[in-house]
Amino acid sequence: MDPVELATSCAMPPVLSKSAVAEHPKTLRSAHLKTDTYGVAAVAPYQAMPVAGPVITHHKSSALPVVEPHPELTEEEREARIAEIIGNYMKKLSERTHLHMGYPYNLEFDYGLLEGLTKFSINNLGDPFIESNYGVHSREFEVGVLNWFARLWEIDEEEYWGYITTCGTEGNLHGIYVGRENFPDGVLYASAESHYSVFKAARMYRMQAEKIPTLESGEINYDDLKAALIANRGKPAVLNLNIGTTVKGAVDDVDRVLAVLKETGYTEDKFFIHCDGALFGMMMPFLSRDAPMVTFRKPIGSVSVSGHKFVGAPVPCGVVITRFKYVMALSSDVEYLNSRDATIMGSRNGHAPIYLWYTLTRKGYEGMRRDVERCMRNAHVLKQMLESAGVKTMLNELSNTVVFERPREEAFVRKWQLACEGDIAHVIVMPNITVEKLEDFVADYVQSRARVSIAAAKRVASEAKAAEEDA
């Protein structure tokens, strides 16, 4: 029996009767799904799309119902059915992992030694530096990893505070929150190509936000930033700088921004800079020192990166590091609130720190550097391959994100799991992307383009033939 049938045929106990619906005017989810733009289905590359809009009928998730025990099935048959579902799912995961190209996730890792850890409910609830009474935690790994990042970004172990987050968004939510709590009337500045979590933070935190236009590269437009800073003079500035934008991998130049702040009269007690380093913040320290470095030697307030991106991990995670003096603002006493913990989340995944510790320890600084170099090299290989095949590309100097024309075949986009925005798509050349894989991809892309071109030409021909017949 199919699991869907199975679940449908065995209704849950009486509490769950179908008539059990509140008597409000109905607002149906499936009638409000997504907008459709650009001719192809608008699947948001990073899902920052409205939940409401005209109906579409594809890209809706399927559901695997929770399968209740059923009189028709023995316990063994049921267990076998569950094992089959999981087995099929794992096969799908293998295939999807093999073909993936579009998201900045390093899918190559070997955590075999750590497999037994899923027997334990590991939880680092609260502050990483102070143990709670819950003993099943991994703070020793977490603090080890945080110290590693503190050294990477050049801040004394005693002067930083930070934690391992659930994802890049939590790092940005935390950085901007710390900025706001230190500058309660601060205006948030961020480029229009910032990750969507940045403007989500502004909305959540009720901050005035200035969305600054970008240069062609995707970098923040320094002149526009300057004008906005001048216009809001009198209010402190909370700035989000992108160390690699989501779509084009563009790096905002910290030094130029610091110069703009100086020119416009913002002294260090009047601004807070959060660096969103999602992917590239983890790569830049390993490049030659000509790059505009992110370091706490400069007057920045916080840096965050993702852990499942460049390092690679089964679970999404990230790291945020700030100055301890700034995080103290979160513990100021607000009489009617009295909420004074310093992380965004409460319970915190205790497996993530162990994954990060394990990879950093096994690869070491040198291993990380080699991975970065190979990615940068292979990004150029992809760019050259595409250009030699006649495809226009863009690759920022400080980036492994190769941008090119959005493929017109939706099936191709889905097959290679490309993130698209407007009329562009990108491949992010991560450590698991080999030259062989890039070769396959380019051949497939060129064939997809050829199919689209032939179809377009055929349409013209058939229109001409129809016109001929009519004439």
Next chain:
Amino acid sequence: MDPVELATSCAMPPVLSKSAVAEHPKTLRSAHLKTDTYGVAAVAPYQAMPVAGPVITHHKSSALPVVEPHPELTEEEREARIAEIIGNYMKKLSERTHLHMGYPYNLEFDYGLLEGLTKFSINNLGDPFIESNYGVHSREFEVGVLNWFARLWEIDEEEYWGYITTCGTEGNLHGIYVGRENFPDGVLYASAESHYSVFKAARMYRMQAEKIPTLESGEINYDDLKAALIANRGKPAVLNLNIGTTVKGAVDDVDRVLAVLKETGYTEDKFFIHCDGALFGMMMPFLSRDAPMVTFRKPIGSVSVSGHKFVGAPVPCGVVITRFKYVMALSSDVEYLNSRDATIMGSRNGHAPIYLWYTLTRKGYEGMRRDVERCMRNAHVLKQMLESAGVKTMLNELSNTVVFERPREEAFVRKWQLACEGDIAHVIVMPNITVEKLEDFVADYVQSRARVSIAAAKRVASEAKAAEEDA
């Protein structure tokens, strides 16, 4: 070589020199750790403590440094050393898991069949109902689980929206955010015994918040709530109700609160109720129908529960369900923001939904009910054992949280990993807590009390002897 030595002896490359510290006045983390109250070390039970305060020297986390490759060690020796660290850590996890009593986590689960899943980077980034292009996701399991909860809380599949969160805090942050976006000038009402994330949300979201006193049981004081609602008449109400408070397991009565809202003239278009069901919200549906049920048949706005609590999972997670019509407010267009996704986090753990799906499927509705019954029964067994041994206890009728006098021996508190607040401690009788374990615990507790009493008596005696000698 010890890993700490090892890491210290192999400095990272030049970028990481020790002098690399920004020249600001120093604020040292270890000089500002925690407050010390109640005579024993104040380890926050759920870590909702200020990060700043007088120095304490214990409960500071240790750090396992990331171990760089080292010329003195061969690759094999290094791998062996890493395996030894992980092996020792797993032993510690086993011991700590065995002795745990204080937190509402079900530590008994068997996800052996799912172990291979940690080979994959599973990520449900964005909305659960609309697939992103990233193919390595588990939305089919997520939507299956969400549908199960929708049936549990009696809302039509087409009328709800929800997602699987990282933890209980994210559920509360989401519920209250949805409340605020539907009622931008809404005042937040919650009892003083609410989880700390509730008032954290008020601070993050810049909402006016009213902290309502509680009854002795830990329930919200309905008279005080009424007075506060009257005082703020004219502004909509966003209410957080506790379906089991963190410390005493007290359940706010949804029906009484609805009656209070009616009496004070708040119509359904003037309030939003979020139910924080962390632990007990997952248990209450399985009790007899005399309990004041949480259901979307009543005019509530959202419900959240944790997944790692009653269900049990290796990673913290949770579920939040709201009405689709309410979540649409998150997608309204705000010109300078343009952030319109509906989850708090961006990347989302894709393993968590599979754990939940697997347990719910294997246990089925009946299995869950049996677990709830056993926990309720064993909570009463613990209460009776403690009382028969002369220990005063408290156990709310709708609760598996047994509250008693805080043990004076800190080592005892740490051994059994009890969550304490002020002068009380509690044991939460989860499915993994057997009667045998409770027996061990009570015997140990009574012995601990005896040691403390004897020591106190001895102090009196020695003071008397000293006075005698002086006389």
